[in-house]
Amino acid sequence: xxxxxxxxxxxxxxxxxxxxxxxxxxxxxxxxxxxxxxxxxxxxxxxxxxxxxxxxxxxxxxxxxxxxxxxxxxxxxxxxxxxxxxxxxxx
Numbered sequence: 001x002x003x004x005x006x007x008x009x010x011x012x013x014x015x016x017x018x019x020x021x022x023x024x025x026x027x028x029x030x031x032x033x034x035x036x037x038x039x040x041x042x043x044x045x046x047x048x049x050x051x052x053x054x055x056x057x058x059x060x061x062x063x064x065x066x067x068x069x070x071x072x073x074x075x076x077x078x079x080x081x082x083x084x085x086x087x088x089x090x091x
Contacts, residue, residue, distance in 0.1 A: 003070040010065035011049065015042030 019041040023034065045063075052060035053069075061067035 003066050003068065006065040007061075007070060010063075011042050011046040014063075015039075015045050018045065 016038055019034070019037045022037050022041060026037070049060060049063035052063065059067055061069070
Protein backbone atom coordinates (compact mmCIF):
# COMPACT_ATOMS: atom_id res chain seq x y z
CA UNK A 1 0.00 0.00 0.00
CA UNK A 2 2.88 2.38 0.75
CA UNK A 3 4.18 1.88 -2.79
CA UNK A 4 0.88 3.01 -4.31
CA UNK A 5 0.78 6.07 -2.05
CA UNK A 6 4.32 7.06 -2.99
CA UNK A 7 3.65 6.49 -6.69
CA UNK A 8 0.57 8.74 -6.44
CA UNK A 9 2.17 11.50 -4.36
CA UNK A 10 5.35 11.89 -6.41
CA UNK A 11 3.55 12.75 -9.70
CA UNK A 12 1.30 15.15 -7.79
CA UNK A 13 4.29 16.98 -6.31
CA UNK A 14 6.24 17.02 -9.58
CA UNK A 15 3.13 18.13 -11.48
CA UNK A 16 2.60 21.00 -9.05
CA UNK A 17 6.20 22.13 -9.44
CA UNK A 18 6.16 21.83 -13.24
CA UNK A 19 2.86 23.71 -13.53
CA UNK A 20 4.29 26.91 -11.98
CA UNK A 21 6.11 28.10 -15.12
CA UNK A 22 3.19 26.98 -17.33
CA UNK A 23 0.74 29.13 -15.34
CA UNK A 24 3.14 32.07 -15.44
CA UNK A 25 3.57 31.82 -19.22
CA UNK A 26 -0.16 31.44 -19.90
CA UNK A 27 -0.93 35.05 -18.95
CA UNK A 28 -4.04 34.19 -16.96
CA UNK A 29 -4.64 34.47 -13.26
CA UNK A 30 -3.24 31.77 -11.06
CA UNK A 31 -6.67 31.00 -9.65
CA UNK A 32 -8.06 30.33 -13.14
CA UNK A 33 -5.21 28.14 -14.24
CA UNK A 34 -4.13 26.25 -11.17
CA UNK A 35 -6.61 23.40 -11.26
CA UNK A 36 -6.60 22.81 -15.01
CA UNK A 37 -2.85 23.16 -15.49
CA UNK A 38 -1.98 21.19 -12.36
CA UNK A 39 -4.16 18.23 -13.31
CA UNK A 40 -3.00 18.29 -16.94
CA UNK A 41 0.70 18.41 -16.01
CA UNK A 42 0.29 15.68 -13.38
CA UNK A 43 -1.51 13.44 -15.82
CA UNK A 44 1.08 14.01 -18.55
CA UNK A 45 3.95 13.36 -16.12
CA UNK A 46 2.37 10.16 -14.77
CA UNK A 47 1.53 8.89 -18.25
CA UNK A 48 5.05 9.58 -19.55
CA UNK A 49 6.63 7.89 -16.53
CA UNK A 50 4.40 4.82 -16.80
CA UNK A 51 5.00 4.46 -20.55
CA UNK A 52 8.76 4.80 -20.04
CA UNK A 53 8.64 2.34 -17.15
CA UNK A 54 6.70 -0.24 -19.10
CA UNK A 55 8.16 0.06 -22.59
CA UNK A 56 11.67 1.44 -22.10
CA UNK A 57 13.01 0.23 -18.75
CA UNK A 58 11.59 -0.57 -15.30
CA UNK A 59 14.21 1.84 -13.93
CA UNK A 60 11.96 4.71 -15.02
CA UNK A 61 9.75 3.72 -12.08
CA UNK A 62 11.95 6.04 -10.03
CA UNK A 63 10.16 8.92 -11.73
CA UNK A 64 7.14 7.83 -9.71
CA UNK A 65 9.07 7.49 -6.47
CA UNK A 66 9.70 3.74 -6.54
CA UNK A 67 11.09 1.47 -9.25
CA UNK A 68 8.34 -1.10 -8.84
CA UNK A 69 4.61 -1.19 -9.29
CA UNK A 70 2.45 -1.71 -6.21
CA UNK A 71 1.20 -5.21 -5.47
CA UNK A 72 -2.15 -5.98 -3.95
CA UNK A 73 -3.64 -9.01 -2.23
CA UNK A 74 -5.57 -10.91 -4.86
CA UNK A 75 -7.77 -12.66 -2.31
CA UNK A 76 -11.47 -12.36 -2.84
CA UNK A 77 -13.73 -10.83 -0.24
CA UNK A 78 -16.90 -12.72 0.52
CA UNK A 79 -19.97 -11.27 2.18
CA UNK A 80 -19.08 -12.89 5.48
CA UNK A 81 -15.75 -11.05 5.57
CA UNK A 82 -17.31 -7.60 5.30
CA UNK A 83 -17.79 -5.82 8.59
CA UNK A 84 -20.76 -3.44 8.54
CA UNK A 85 -20.06 0.15 9.61
CA UNK A 86 -20.72 1.02 13.21
CA UNK A 87 -23.78 3.14 13.90
CA UNK A 88 -22.41 6.63 13.45
CA UNK A 89 -24.08 9.87 12.50
CA UNK A 90 -26.51 9.43 9.66
CA UNK A 91 -26.44 5.62 9.80
